[in-house]
Amino acid sequence: MSTEVTRLIQSHRSIRKYTDAPIPQEVLEDVLASVQWAPSSHNVQAYSVIIVRSQEAKQQLAMLAGGQKWVEECPVFLVFCADLYKLKHACEMNGEQLAPEGVENLLVAAIDTALAAENALIAARSHGLGGVMIGGIRNNPRGVADVLGLPSLTIPIMGMCLGYPDQDVEQKPRLPKRAVFHEERYQSEGIAEALEEYERISADYYERRTRGKVTDGWTKQMADYVNKPRRTHMKQFVEEQGYKLT
Template sequence: MNPTIELLKSHRSIRKFTDQPVDQATVETLVQAGQAAATSSFIQACTVIQVSPGERRNKLAEMAGNQAYVAEAPVFLVFCADMKRHQLACGMHDAEMKSGFTEQFLTASLDCGLFAQNVIVAAESLGLGGVYIGGLRNNIEAVADLLELPELVYPVFGMCLGHPDQNPEIKPRLPLDVVLKQDRYDDSADAERIAEYDKDVKEYYRTRTGGTKDMTWSEQISGMLIKEARPHMLPFLNGKGFLKR
């Protein structure tokens, strides 16, 4: 192993922060680290909105399903998939951009994921911690209005960052052979391997929550996936000019 891999493997989400501020130069360094990520066809389709503590941030915390750490974190970033500046680039050459393609939605959203992961890893390398906030998509229309997002821009997720005031255990991941296949898709052993993994996750929750959460991975997933998954997303994205063809 080397320090980079050690750092990656020591990731855990941080949801409780000390009062110690994160200076703006550090935030800018983190965002530059994000910009350095690979980007589909060089589109650079991620825009980050840093939301300072205060009324707007409090509203975001509420919209994200009352996640208090959204209001409390020293730094809160919203990662937006942004195809608007491409319209501008096309206009600079009297070209009319063809928008609304699923492919563009996918590449812009992927750009945000790669960008953001660089940001959180860079933050962790400095001893900071953070957590992604997909909860923003609970009320995505209101979030987009609050941040004054135009057409061809949508908030993919948020991210809290700051100095950790907790030291949670690393959450166990699926067994390697469930996620790494050789030459073809063979899931014949997966059910058995997942049943074994379930025991690890149950133990993780038992120790982390002092016994209050007693759940396996497959229980958690099945509880979630029997429900509809934010069905407002498609009409919202259509309204912003995404996923039309």
């Protein structure tokens, strides 16, 4: 049995083309209020959101994200950052020191940030907006940090374009449920068959979407995507920002 909320969630599409209509301030404020009510591990709220409207800044960020023109063209661009900077200050206010060692604090901050971003997208869509997540914000994190004035212990995790949709795109098929959901224990014996099915479904989708320019399905695309290290510069940047990944 579906609800209005679940129907909204299940109709997700990435929107990269927007009308010229501005986003009303009261709509944006409602979206941002929803951000703050995302779940947060131990209530650390280890994230910050930079709201970018400046055309110059959006142009710079579009370039840093790999030339993604929709970053420049969207009315509002949000940058979601993992943020222990304010946790450092909370420690100092109470005579303590932040412990930046290990990966747990970074994981908590990154997860908090992702949950906040998803709340933002769902809230925005409930107002009739469309959007797309921009992982390319991590292509040049130092450049992004310079544009946005990010202090130590803040890491840009993702961007988000928001605007009123000016396109109607077909929904991208997802993996078969049996490749995602498992009762009681991981059901590895069914994975291969499910992926073969999804390869056929996704190949058909991409062929239609690109009018024959792309014929590979999900498994072939993912095999090419994950067979090499990606954004290896992030480790150095994270450590330069004050995290100790030991």
